[in-house]
Amino acid sequence: MSWMFLVVLAVFAVMTVLTTYHGAHDVRRLLRSLDEEQDNPDSSDQSDDTSA
Amino acid sequence: MSPEAAKALSQTNFTTIDTVIVVAYLSVSVLIGVFVRKYATNMTAYIGAGRKVGPWLGVATMLGTEMGLVTVMYSAQEGFTNGFAAFHIALIAGFGTLLIALTGFIVVPLREAKVLTIPEYYEKRFSRRTRILGGCLLAFGGILNMGLFLKVGSMFIVGATGLSDQGWALPAVMVTLLVLVLIYTTFGGMISVILTDYIQFVVLSFGVLVVTFLAISKLGWAPILTTVEQLKGAAGFDPLAEGSYGGWYVAMMFITAGLVGSAIWPTAVSRALAMESTEAVRKQYLWSSVSFTVRFMIPQFLGICAFTYIMANPEGADLKPLFSSEGGEQALSNLYALPVFVGRLLPTVVLGLITAAMIAAFMSTHDSYFLCWSSVITQDIVAPLKKNGLSEKGRIALTRTIVVLIGAYVLYWGLFYKGSDNVWMYMSVTGAIYFNGAIAVLIGGIYWKRASSAGAIAALIAGFTAILGLEPVREGLRLPFSGDQVAVASVAASILAMVVFSLLMPDLSETEEKQ
Secondary structure (H helix, E strand, O other): OHHHHHHHHHHHHHHHHHHHHHHHHHHHHHHHHHHHHHHOHHHOOOOOOOOO | OOHHHHHHHOOOOOOHHHHHHHHHHHHHHHHHHHHHHHHOOOHHHHHHHHHOEOHHHHHHHHHHHHOOHHHHHHHHHHHHHHHHHHHHHHHHHHHHHHHHHHHOOOHHHHHHOOOOOHHHHHHHHOOHHHHHHHHHHHHHHHHHHHHHHHHHHHHHHHHHOOOOOOOOHHHHHHHHHHHHHHHHHHHHHHHHHHHHHHHHHHHHHHHHHHHHHHHHHHHOHHHHHHHHHHHHHHHHOOOOOOOOOOHHHHHHHHHHHHHHHHHHOHHHHHHHHOEOOHHHHHHHHHHHHHHHHHHHHHHHHHHHHHHHHHHHOHHHHHHHHHHOOOOOOOOOOHHHHHHHHHHHHOOOOHHHHHHHHHHHHHHHHHHHHHHHHHHHHHHHHHHHHOOOOOOHHHHHHHHHHHHHHHHHHHHHHHHHOOOOOOHHHHHHHHHHHHHHHHHHHHHHHHHOOOOOHHHHHHHHHHHHHHHHHOHHHHHHHOOOOOHHHHHHHHHHHHHHHHHHHHHHOOOOOHHHHHO
């Protein structure tokens, strides 16, 4: 029980560090792309939902 | 409440510095919502963040949403009540998510279909009627499901800050938190939800790691294991042992935690639908298999630590009479065990950061749920029923209005619902109203060519029978079954309905329709 819990904890700690670091890059990319979309509205990935 | 109980509950390390930390954190979250309002100009941006979310941000937002404060509280309650046997829920959830990452089961075809909501897929695959019925059931089950979030989350705040004995504290915290979440969700939609989710992920993840480390340091591994062994016996380790969960419950977990939590539940699926590509979806789910394990396991472990502290540690001796049911009814809900334990365990400043982390967990779940259910009502019920359609601006305005209305309902339900089911059971049963039918409709729709609209509608209606598992309904109808038995039977009925009605009433082919 103990080792299983510690392994899960260790993997989660690694994931937290990786996600914090790379997630910050993704945030910047998302904001940049939303800014570009505001300047050029035709480039947006709109929904196909035209049914209503 | 007796003076002794009030004194025991008011002992916490929470001070003014911690209050400042919490207020600063809340202000940042609200400001983000206001700042990104300019991007929410169309529905794809408002409810799908423009489908531009990268894989790592997807992992962060998935955990931010799915590890809510209510998850922390009910998982801790499970750990407190059932010991290490509760870990089976976490392991099933992690394994299920890993399988979905490796196979792309359900989520990849849905992302490829470029839909914004699950009922939108129902219309693409089946019919508009299926979409509207699916949308109604999804919104009904989902909104009922989040009915206890506000109350349970607020119980943590008042427990950790030592205000549990103050009658005014719980409703006051409920109203304050609700208003803050409503502000940034209505302003920025999914974009603000995802950005605040990222911050909430960072604060929450580091926060729970620190609390776990401090809890083990304080109590020690051996006393934790020994206490569970002495006071719960085999039932504290084996979910199938006598006095523990039992076979029906574990079977229900394979459905709810293993499959539904990651591949059917709309708030999780909406993250997959917001990703930039199907590769990003797979990567998101691969890492999320860790976070889907952790989101149950760590709070369950902290519940076990709270149990050890209260029942076996000399420092928690004054709390034992409040949480012990020996010789009559338990004086205090065991939901308070975790916050009271944390309030005493953590030093000032760390406690402020952890409380902020827990509020982060609270907010990140509420915002996503508000947005998810309101967008389903707008996109899948109101818009398809309106003959002249709805403009983009009209849809966003309607979605914002519904967010506020759901907020009012959650406040009302939190104050007045009197069911005594444990929180996890309540959530499983209410969620099943939607997902029991959705399991058959999504799997049938994606993987079985002969699945028909009649089969889909019959499956959705059969899945609705899950409502019979809710405690007040069971008692009203005097049903001799438990909630988990009703839920498992309802899934079977839904699958059967899908197969039988699809075979009996197949959809017309395009050639037949023309004739």
